[in-house]
Amino acid sequence: QVQLVESGGGSVQAGGSLRLSCVVFGHSYSPECMGWFRQAPGKEREGVATIYTGDGNTDYADSGKGRFTISQDDAKNTVYLQMNSLKPEDTAVYYCAAVYCARAGYSGNYFRTAWYTYWGQGTQVTVSS
Numbered sequence: 001q002v003q004l005v006e007s008g009g010g011s012v013q014a015g016g017s018l019r020l021s022c023v024v025f026g027h028s029y030s031p032e033c034m035g036w037f038r039q040a041p042g043k044e045r046e047g048v049a050t051i052y053t054g055d056g057n058t059d060y061a062d063s064g065k066g067r068f069t070i071s072q073d074d075a076k077n078t079v080y081l082q083m084n085s086l087k088p089e090d091t092a093v094y095y096c097a098a099v100y101c102a103r104a105g106y107s108g109n110y111f112r113t114a115w116y117t118y119w120g121q122g123t124q125v126t127v128s129s
Helices: none
Strands: 003-007 010-013 018-025 033-038 046-052 059-061 068-073 080-084 093-098 124-129
Touching: 003 093, 010 046, 018 033, 018 124, 033 068, 033 080, 046 068, 046 080, 059 068
Parallel strands: 010 124
Antiparallel strands: 003 018, 018 080, 033 046, 033 093, 046 059, 068 080, 093 124
């Protein structure tokens, strides 16, 4: 069973940076689609960034475009989310997610939360003004 473990959250002031990590365990091969999602209190979970691990292709939501970078380290079975120039509105619980999208035949919009079958426990990011 695939397990995802996030880490790297914390409290920072506006303008600061954090790097989140997501380690994948229990897999025979890497899920092709990985993503970072976030959920603020009282709001729906939303996509932040996704990566197709086979070729490294990435996509970003407008909320983090130009400030956030998703990347992978295959040797460490880890996906990262580098977050710079953080804003108070970035405050949320950040979740790592994965799905064997190639096997499932998924394509197109990789921000669809319903596509992802594996989720981490979440890591809190708090940005103060």
